[in-house]
Amino acid sequence: MTKIENFKKLNQSNDILHIGNVWDVQSALIFEKQNYKALGTSSLAMANSLGFEDGEELSFETLLMIAKQIISTVNIPLTVDIEGGYSRDTNQIIENIISLYEIGVVGVNIEDSIVTNGDRTILPQNDFASILKNIKKVLEEKNIDIFINARTDYFIMGLDNSLEETIKRVKLYEESGADGIFVPCIVDIKDIKEVVRSTTLPVNIMTMPDLLSFDILQQAGIKRISQGPFIYNSLMENFENKLKTISKDNSFKSLF
Numbered sequence: 001m002t003k004i005e006n007f008k009k010l011n012q013s014n015d016i017l018h019i020g021n022v023w024d025v026q027s028a029l030i031f032e033k034q035n036y037k038a039l040g041t042s043s044l045a046m047a048n049s050l051g052f053e054d055g056e057e058l059s060f061e062t063l064l065m066i067a068k069q070i071i072s073t074v075n076i077p078l079t080v081d082i083e084g085g086y087s088r089d090t091n092q093i094i095e096n097i098i099s100l101y102e103i104g105v106v107g108v109n110i111e112d113s114i115v116t117n118g119d120r121t122i123l124p125q126n127d128f129a130s131i132l133k134n135i136k137k138v139l140e141e142k143n144i145d146i147f148i149n150a151r152t153d154y155f156i157m158g159l160d161n162s163l164e165e166t167i168k169r170v171k172l173y174e175e176s177g178a179d180g181i182f183v184p185c186i187v188d189i190k191d192i193k194e195v196v197r198s199t200t201l202p203v204n205i206m207t208m209p210d211l212l213s214f215d216i217l218q219q220a221g222i223k224r225i226s227q228g229p230f231i232y233n234s235l236m237e238n239f240e241n242k243l244k245t246i247s248k249d250n251s252f253k254s255l256f
Contacts (some may be wrong), residue, residue, distance in 0.1 A: 008179070011223055016224065021042040021045065022041055042227075043082075044082060054083075067103060071103055077106040096141070111151035113153040149181070161195060171199065189217075203222055
């Protein structure tokens with residue numbers, strides 16, 4: 001079984017696929033050591049670790065380089081967060097996806113919002129659906145098999161009528177050829193069930209403080225959970241607190 005075949009199977013398993021969200025080789029190795037079955041880059045964690053903000057401030061060339069380093073080091077599938085595609089031109093987005101495929105990436109997350117000068121705006125649903133259709137058309141013509149996880153951002157942006165608008169987009173993105181649906185920041189179990197019922201595609205959500213237990217989410221039909229940047233954020237907070245303790249104690253004893 002190829003990595004992409006394995007990854008697609010994992011996205012349809014009865015057991016929830018827990019994606020280990022990584023930002024470099026070392027984080028990927030730790031997740032693999034803990035028996036995670038698949039990895040995904042966190043755009044925010046990767047960008048912040050290199051001194052950039054989220055929102056495609058990190059260059060695509062750097063993203064590609066880090067993804068290649070991770071793939072050359074671990075044996076489990078890697079999917080990559082490409083935010084809005086690292087271009088506003090659909091042809092360039094497709095070229096970016098092909099570049100990732102050529103180094104062994106099994107999937108991408110692409111979202112229906114973009115960041116311009118630090119401000120995030122959501123694209124008209126038909127515009128994003130057209131991007132998805134063009135992506136799938138070209139990939140099929142080139143016989144490229146890569147998992148397209150379409151992320152819709154009504155909940156993460158806190159927009160009005162988030163459930164209703166999300167369901168409209170989920171249905172449209174499925175019709176446009178997406179392989180999976182990603183709805184970050186949805187937490188209410190009733191909302192989650194409504195989204196799952198609206199599509200035949202595997203639904204991916206992101207860990208949040210108010211999410212219910214894994215078994216309840218599994219019963220609700222969730223197929224995949226991402227950790228987003230929260231592991232990285234927690235590590236950086238612990239790092240900062242450790243430095244404060246060293247200064248307070250006037251000693252390095254707290255390190256040992």
